[in-house]
Amino acid sequence: MNSRALAAEAFGTFMLMSSILGSAFYSFGAPSGAAGILGVAFCIGITVMVTAFAIGHVSGGHYNPAVTIGLVAGGRFEAGKAVFYILAQLIGACAACGIFSLVGHTSPTFAANGYGELSMLKASLSEVFILETVLTAFFLVVIMGVTRVNGPSLLAPAAIGLALTAIHIMSIPISNTSVNPARSFGPAVYAGGLPLSQLWLFFVAPILGGVVGGLFGKWLLKADA
Template sequence: MSNVQKGLAEFIGTFWLVFGGCGSAVLAAAFPDVGIGLLGVSLAFGLTVVTMAYAIGHISGCHLNPAVTVGLWAGGRFAARDIPLYVAAQVLGAIVAAFLLYYVASGAGSFDPATNQLASNGFGDASPGKYDVWSGLIIEILLTAFFLWIIMGSTDGRAPAGFAPLAIGLGLTLIHLISIPVTNTSVNPARSTGPALVVGGIALQQLWLFWVAPLIGGALGGWLYRTIGADSFPKPNIEGN
């Protein structure tokens, strides 16, 4: 696949993750009488990854997340030279999705951007459960590390073929079930950047944590799997890695 094809696939996939995941929180979670709640939002994020993993996994690998891209590099599965392309495509996809979601949500007269932060991430006063910065930092690092462990393990050469998208999507669902009350769940700098740029304010001020923590966690998870399972998958022949 060409770099253009890979970049467009990552753009489309990350757009779907943000529009589908954040859209479920903004448009459906608080809907009167039939709101889907925390479980529904968690499942929506997982489903975006499952569907796109089957749709574009053979094109770009379906990273949809700068922390996954960096983690796969740390795990020896991705070339360093391709990181800027993937991260740029992911962030652009997330931004476009957030702006379109904001436009759709604004079509309802009851939508108030001052109170509905477009499913943005935060800590302290911006945390759904008012968790402090250290709680947010720890949980984002830990859960992103486990997310990379799941990704690398389920795509290992010894793992059952064809089930990786399900394991990864269910892993992301579980991550959301754990951490929505703490940070509204990021584990993905692109997913955090889109809504933060649209709503501004405290979401944009706190965006740094949702780059720093997932990138640390992703690199840690990828490196740990590479170290512990060094002989469990064929080593890729990637120049510059």
């Protein structure tokens, strides 16, 4: 297993998690005015975009277990490497949470994902499950489409970053947006309690969506593979 690829996955996930925590913890409470959902969404999308431009070529720029598993399902990634990538992603997410716990000014839930009391709109378990599954599938189709052999490879990071921005605008009020088990894992571990008890949902739904999106993308883009 390529150690540089694993380091890139850990670092990329660390930066993704940092963009989520920094924007969630600090921009909403800024004295000069809250950045709001749009500010948070663009912070996350831009971070993923620039990280993918900078180091995506080293590992493929997954930064997300659902993406890794979805790409395996879509025939774009070796199954034997998936476990190592996922471990690196989980470590990167937890490391970012550790840094922000030291910085402080965090929320009791540590920006965790959730339903019911953890949802801005008090969305139900089924509502969160459906949206997380559908949006992760959408994300995988975008990733597979822009990274196809004859695709717009130079613009792929921009498309992926903008897709993630759109996903966050759509779903922050419902689930605080996961579409990424590593993103959910770190905050749940640090928050404990209710966020940790709901963590299973943010593994099952995004991974299911990743597999569906990977398989659908493989079929849809078959002629362009």
